[in-house]
Amino acid sequence: MKRLLLGFLLMASAQAAELRIYPGFTEYRESVPAAAGDYVVRLNQEQAAHLIPGTLNLEGPAVLQVIQQQREVWLNSLEGKTVFLRDGEKVRPVELVRAEDLTVRDPATGRFFNVSYDRLEFPELPPAPEERSMVQWNFKVDRPVPAQVSYLTRAYAWNPRYTLEVGAQDSSARLSAFADIRNVTSRDVRVDKSELVAGEVNVEAANVYKGGVAMFESQDRAAPAAAPMPSIASGVEGSGVYRFAITEAFDLPARSTVSLPFLNPQVTLERFVGTTRGFNPRSSKGKLDRMYRLRSDVLLPAGVVTVRDEGVLVGQTSIPDTAAREERVFGLGEDPDVSYNREVKVLSQTKDSARYQITLTLENAKKRALRVEYKENFSGNVTLEGQAQRTAEGLSIEANLPAGGKLTRSYTLTFQYR
Known part of the structure; x- marks a missing residue:
């Protein structure tokens, strides 16, 4: 019965693929021409x-049966051929009869025996260890029609990476974005058509393997011409996820990360200092945190943000998916x-x-004024009096802290326990 093989060829050329790349995995797709008999992946x-x-x-086609097998592809191709057996300092030719258990035949005696792999030498360069055997899926179908192979793999993924640059004025803030696309395998991939997907998409985490690519043994592909630099189109929302098409084909080299400019967000930024703490009946002192309030005119998929404030690196943080505005x-x-x-001060208890x-x-030692936001959280039946604003979580004090100056606020909290 004729079979169409959709498998890795032991060759160095890159494979063409259609990829839908998510932050933690990729959906791989490739078209299959019609063929009589089984389809083998x-x-x-x-x-x-x-x-x-x-x-x-x-x-x-309608799939009638699928059989998954482990196969020694390379050694199987040497069955019936001459290989060489090292015995101490001597090397003699033998015939590889059966690859599965390394059964060989000595042509001088006609006898059969088993050997270990490390005693064998070969007339040609062996492939890398991961190429010597294959996992094979045999699909028995009802009729020969064009088909498409698809699967999910951890071999390829992407993540947004942002850099927030802030000048002397908050209005000068600029956010640049790159999409980092990773290939963790030892094979180059030619990506004919692809898109990036952002948003929460969960797949089964138990017994997770980490990704693959198939190609057709019956197809010959010419080396691709130099492709234009790919770019990423604006996101299109659907079903709670955003899809960003990559406009041109590109190469994803083995064990590499390809970074492409991603989005062109217009942002508004407000810098301030502040802290959020729970209520404590004891006195305390400390420092306030550098804080940033950011808004974008477009969706920002979850990623790492590196912040440079007036040319100086001040830190990194991770943001979740953030909707426009x-x-x-x-x-x-x-x-x-x-x-x-x-x-x-305890007034009564x-x-x-x-x-x-x-x-x-609050005290500011800087030579410029700062916006300050101090928040204190508490719950229960609590009455607030004085120079603070009641919030759903507790209280808030917001003010402008003068350069080289101090600011004092006083308030009273009454907790009712019954």
Whole structure:
């Protein structure tokens, strides 16, 4: 019965593929011409190790049966041929009779025996270890029609990477974005058609392998011409995910990361210092954090943001998927020039209630004014009086802290326990 083989060829040329690349995995797709008989898909050991189990499908014809097998492809091709057996310092020719258990025949005696792989020498360069055997899927179908192979793999993935550059004025903030596309395999991939997908997409995590690529043994592909530099189109939303088409074919070299400019967000930024803390009936002091409030005019897929403030690296943070015009607030560690001193005085305390007077002093040692936001969280039946604003979480104090100056706010909290 004639079979169409869709497997890795033991050759150095890159494979063409259609990839839909997610942050943690990739959907691989490739068209298959019509053929009589079975369709056979082969992945080498490295590629099969990246495959997410149960996701390899043949789409088009009705599949009547699928058989998955492990096969020694390279040694099988040497059955009936002469290989060489090392015995101490001597090397003699033998016939490889059966690859599965390395049975050989001595042509001088006609006898058969088994050998270990490390005693064999070959007349040609052996392939890399991951290429010597294959995992094979035999698809028995109802009729010969054009089909498509698809599966999910951990071999390829992408992540956004952002750099936020802030000048002396918040209005000068600029956010640049790159899409880092990774290939963790030892094979080059020619990506004919691809798109990046952002948003939360969960796949089965148990027994996860890590990804593969197939190609057709019956096809010959000429070396591709130099492709134009690919670019990434604006995102299109659907079903809660965003899809970004890569406009040209490109090469994804083995064990590499290809970075492409991604998005052109227009952002608004507000810098301030602040802290959020839970209520504590004891006095305390410390430093406030460098804080940034960021908004973008387009969706920002989840990724790492590197922040450079007035030309100086001040830290990195991770942001989740952030919708257009959604506010994202993050901190980048303590600012040593801005401190707080929180003094607590107990006014009364019984089994039914407690009343505290808090005096908060904020001090700015910088030569420029700063926006400050101090937040204190508490719950229950609490009454707030004084120079603070009640919030759903507790209280907030927002003010402009003068250059080289201090700011004091006083407030009283009454906790009712019954």
